[in-house]
Amino acid sequence: MKSDDKNEMLASEAPKPPNAAMETQSTNGGTKGKKRNRNRKICICVTLLVILLIFIILLVLGLTLFKPKRPITTIDSVAVDRLKASVDVLNLKVILNLTLNVDLSLKNPNRVGFSFGSSSALLNYGGKLIGEAPLPASRIGAEKTLPMNLTLTLMADRLVTDTRIFSDFMSGSIPVNTFVKVSGKVSVLKIFKIKVQSSSSCDIVISVANRNVTSQHCKYSTKL
Template identity: 85%
Template sequence: MKTDDKKEKPAIPMLASEAPKPNAAMETQSTNGGGGRKGKKRSRKICICVTLLILLLIFVVPLVLGLTLFKPKRPITTIDSVAVDRLQASVDVLNLKVVLNLTLSVDLSLKNPNRVGFSFGNASALLNYGGKLIGEAPLPASRVGPENTLPMNITLTLMADRLLTDTQIINDVMSGSIPINTFVKVAGKVRVLKIFKIKVKSSSSCDIVISVANRNVTSQHCKYSTKL
């Protein structure tokens, strides 16, 4: 009887030198993959740095120019002259009241020393006596060009009814001199590089004395103020 069973041959261990070698293409692919990731990270860092630099320039350059070359300066409102257009003054001694009609012509100017335009809204010129408002004239909104001066002429008319109960005006008319005050205030904005808007307020206050006999201004003392 034949035996079909064959003895199994013992497995021969493979030597390390005979172990299958990794595919060269796979090694190259692995190496290239690592380098690609590093390249992408580097490009991303460069992109972020360039973006930050551009943003820095966008904000810093206008700021530096705004604080140096385009640094806002204070516009100045000046009352150049005050003239009496009409004056009628008389005193009713029996009834202790004064009849007073007064119209003033005021020349004023608004100087803008900035390298950019100055725009201001509607304003008013005021006529005061003893701290009381006795006249008012409108100043329409306007714009003063860079380093320009805007001349303006206004007419201030006394509101006679405001002085009906004021006894001091009787003494002033009888003494021949009437002290009054003119006040002008404008508020606007200076726009630097079309980015920064700076609010500006400019005012002028003039104490003047009017001669009843000569019907003219005998003295004028003005104060000017500007706030940024």
């Protein structure tokens, strides 16, 4: 037998490279990779769905059980603490010293706390600011009422040039207005913060002879 024929026989008997096995392994690896990607996508979708469901539940609670309500500022009473006057008949002037004690209350009807910033109680005469008292920032617990006592002192120099005060004083009655506005936030589930505002305006009449309040008419306003 020739050498060439022997080489051909050996070549035909030699094992073929495992192409089929490699292709099978490659196919299995690709299938596993696809399964991992699919599982990852399913996990992400489930996570997003759970987050969305929690958000919807919190939103529903915030709009129903914890729905923000308007706080109510009420002026309970206004009393004259001091009233002194010096009358200049020739010049039609009155130098007036007036101090009012104002008892007010701020009610929080919400199931969560209400925080408000610093403000002021105002004393007005004829649309002009004549007195002011600071109202410090505070926080009111859920469904609680915060009582406050303020002292409003008239700034006498604001009325020196106002001739109307002389006429009112001589008539025996001095009409003034007290105004209080409180602005703050209601935090629902510590996620949603909603701005709220409450104000009260009282027109009162002070008797010069008796040095007391003879009438009081108040208007209240709240808004979200």
